[in-house]
Amino acid sequence: MLLELENITLLYGRIQALHGISLTVDEGEIVALIGANGAGKSTTMRAISGLRPVASGSIRFDGEDITRLRADLRVVRGLCQAPEGRGIFPGMTVLENLDMGAYTRKDRAGIAADLERVLALFPRLAERAKQPGGTLSGGEQQMLAVGRALMSRPRLLLLDEPSMGLAPMLIQQIFDIITEINQQGTTILLVEQNAQQALSRAHRGYVLETGNIVRSGTGAELLHDPAVKEAYLGVA
Template sequence: MLLEIEDLTLLYGRIQALHGISLHVNEGEVVALIGANGAGKTTTMRAISGLRPVASGKIIFGGRDVTKMRADLRVALGIGQAPEGRGVFPGMTVQDNLEMGAYTRRDKPGITQDLAMVYDLFPRLKERQRQAGGTLSGGEQQMLAVGRAMMTRPKLLLLDEPSMGLAPMLIQQIFEIITRINEQGTTVLLVEQNAQQALSRAHRGYVLETGSIVKEGSGQDLLHDPAVKEAYLGVA
């Protein structure tokens, strides 16, 4: 088991955002976390990456308790994240943005190799490598955010709403790339409002409602679950 979350609670001031959630991600899986706005999906991601302190519970990564570990040390251990809203550095070139992803690394040959891998995954970024990140389209910025996270050489890639605000054709493309990344050996935890795409490509999934996990199962089982279809897929 690569990631294990045990009975995690998290507070925003006096508001309890997560109510004792437990989930796990096995090595080599794509796991989807779906739910409505405000369900606690992004909060869960921030807890895993160390951007939000937790009130109680445990986060175990690669057999190691990282619950209180600093965010940058978690990156060095192998947790990479493409955050909600992309968060590219607008004044820096595409290449500089990607190289920022490798800031914890010292292996220059490996960084060069991974840069080539990212440009292979995202040919559009190679075409725009000298262009400022802030001048890219929304889809290109999303590619850049995922590419930058891949430059950390993650064992676990956290993707927070990768399809948000994208045209349908680009959404399809982003999900095909996520599948490729997984097939190349990276484990993926995916937060996504596009439940259809996420569950179609996930090995397993969890449904989060108001800070609690209410369902879990294989991607296909959740995709065909009547309650999930009605709530998240727009099918009664």
């Protein structure tokens, strides 16, 4: 088991945002976390990446308890997030942004090989290599955010709403690339409002409602679950 959350609770001031969340991600999987706005999906991601301290419970990564570990040290261990809203550096070029993704690494040959891999996955970024990140379209910025996260060579890639704000054709393209990244050996935990795309690509999934996990199963099981279909897929 690569990642295990056990009974995680998290507070924003006096408001309890997560109520005893437990989930697992095995090596090689795509696991989807779906739910409505405000369900606690991004909060769960922030807890895993160390951007928000948890009130109780434990987070284990590759057998090690990382519950209190600093966020940057989690990156060093191979846990990296492409955040919601992309979070690229707008004044830096595409190549400089990608280079920032490798800031914890010293293996120049490995970094060069990964840069080649990222530019092969995202040919649009290769075409715009010297452009400032802020001049890219929304879809290109999303590609850059994912590419930058890949430059840390993560064992677990956390993707927070990768399809948000994208045109339908680009959504399909982003999910094709997510599948390809997984097939190349990277484990993925995916938070996504587009439940149809997420569950059709995921090995397993969890449904989050108001800070509680209310359902779990394989991607196919959840896709065909009547309650999931009605709430998240627009099918009664």
